Amino acid sequence: MIIGVLMLVEIISAFETSMVYAAIPTFIQEFDSDAATVGWAVTAFLLVAAASAAVCGRLGDMYGRERVLVVLLGAAALGSFISAIGDGIGSIIVGRAIQGVAGAILPLCIGLAREHLPAAKVPVAVAVISGSAVAAGSASLLVAGVMLDHASWHMIFIVAAVYALLALLLVLFVLPWRPPAGTTQRIDYVGTVAFAPAIAAVLLGINKSGTWGWTDARTLGLIVGGLVVLALWVLWELRVTDPIVNVRMFTDRKVALTMLATVSIAVGPLGVTTMIIPLILQTPTTAPFGLGISPTNAGWLSFIGSMFGFVCTPLSGRISRAVGSRASMLLGTALFTISSAMLIVFHDSVVGMMAMIITVSVGTAFAFTALPNLIVEAVPESHTSEATGTNSVVRTGGQGIGTSIATMLLASSAVGGVSSVTGLNTVATMMVVMGLVTFGFTLLIRPGRVSV
Incomplete structure (x- = not known):
């Protein structure tokens, strides 16, 4: 029950993160804007998500993770409502910034899993909870696509607001609560x-x-x-x-290398693929690149591909439990790097892009679930949310940097306001290079298992 509730709660974080990617082409056309400007609807979310993960991970360890979750889910619902009633890209960006507090939900859920479950079950539980983001992220692209085709972009945010409120009720009435332990630490x-x-x-x-x-x-x-x-x-x-981010933990070899691997993969394939795939699928065929697929069908392709990744998440957890999370991270990084190279070759083929989506989804299943388990292996239970929250800070900050650089590269190479194949290939090359860098950092991590 606990794992099921935490999965359902984490879904809103993944949904809030990914849903706008499907709407980027629509926003560019609707508001007569460009990729660099509209990209701030993503970047604003990621920046606040990074700060939120740092603050709320620590607050959860200090005052009770369940209590902090309730506040975050309420704020996420409010931000979605603000974006829904807006009539311009500025109001959408403001709402998205408020929604960014959802970035702290995953570290809090991981902390709750470690708090409530036996140590032997923690690696698989962390992998399944983190892996729910893989399916939920693609499901959000499907939901957003249906809303864009059959309703309006406003409905994307209304759906997100309703789900955030439902998740809040689950935390209040289904998730077991524990009395706060109390703390003398300051914020x-x-x-x-x-x-x-x-x-x-x-x-x-x-x-x-x-x-x-x-x-x-x-x-x-x-x-x-x-x-x-x-x-x-x-x-x-x-x-x-009492720092909000304990930068001294970076002196630990395993933590430091995991953080470096997190930065490089977030700036590269982990941060950019979710943005670039809908752009390729939905851009009209009259453009230098683009397959002209409707938002709904693009959502279906992403969702079906993500199911291949989701079924691999328990396997990632079992590998982490058996031999340590480094093996899962190496496998995920290798698949990410391959999928980035596939982007250069197959961006003009529906079948090729489907193969790329499946590859990146399986890579996400292993790499995204390995990162929190690597942190869990290195820190005691009492600092789980703080440490995984810091990792989320690094990851979301890296994603913000990656998407900002990618949109800048696309915009700077545009011809007549339309992104070129050269810009796309430059972005894909950046993803390949960062994937190789991540693989190198991961090789330097010493193998280990979850500490009790």
């Missing part, structure tokens, strides 16, 4: 507030470099200023008694 408000703007400034500078130029004072000011704030943030986190 690191400075660290909380400084993180997201620092990353946002760097991303905005990268995003605008195609328009302003790399040597423009505005571009350099945003990028350099953001990096300076980020460096000061790290120094602050090292000095404060």
Whole structure:
């Protein structure tokens, strides 16, 4: 029952993350915009998700994970409602930023699983809960496609709001609650507030470099200023008694290498594929690339492909339990790298893209579920949500960087406002390179199993 509830709750996080990808082509046409601008509906969500994972993972360890989940689900519903009633890309971005609090749901669910379940069942439980995001992410593309074809983009957010409220009721009335243990720790408000703007400034500078130029004072000011704030943030986190992100955990070899692998795979294939696949499937055939598939049919292709990945998630957990999560991560990274190369070859073929979607879905099943298990192997139970929350910070921040760079590359190579094959191949090459980097980092991780 506990695993089932946590899977259903995690689905809203995956749904909130992925649903807008299917609507990107629609938003570009509806608001007469470009990929770089509309991409902020994704980037804003990911930036807030990163900060939320850092803050709420710690708050869950301190004050009770169930209580924090209730607040997050209520905020996610509110953000979806704001996007639903909006009439422009600006209001959608604001709503998406509020929805970003859902980024903390997965680390809280992993913490609850480890809190309630015997140690022997934790690897499979973590894999299944994390793996529900694989199916839910593609299901959200299908739901969004149906809404876009038969209703309107507003309905995407209404569906998300309703589901968030249903998940909130599950946490309130079905999930077992435990009394808070109490804590003397303080909340690191400075660290909380400084993180997201620092990353946002760097991303905005990268995003605008195609328009302003790399040597423009505005571009350099945003990028350099953001990096300076980020460096000061790290120094602050090292000095404060109760940091919102315990950067000292990066001194542990296994944690540090897992975080580096997380960054590289998030900037590359994990962060970009969900955005690029709907764009290729739904872009009209009159464009330099695009298969001209309707949002509904594109959603079906993604959903069917994701089922291959979802059925592999228990296998990933069993591998983690038997020989450690490094093996699952290596397999997932290899499949991610192969799928990225397939994007270059098969972007003009429906059959080829279907094969690519299946490959990337299975890769996601292994890599996405291996990352939290690698963290669980390295930290004690009492710090599970904090550590997996930090990993989510790194992952979602990396995804934000990856999608921002990818949309910038597509926009900068566009001809007459339409993205070119050259831009697409550049993005795919970036994904391949980051996949190979991730594979290298993972090889350096020492094998191990979940600590009791």
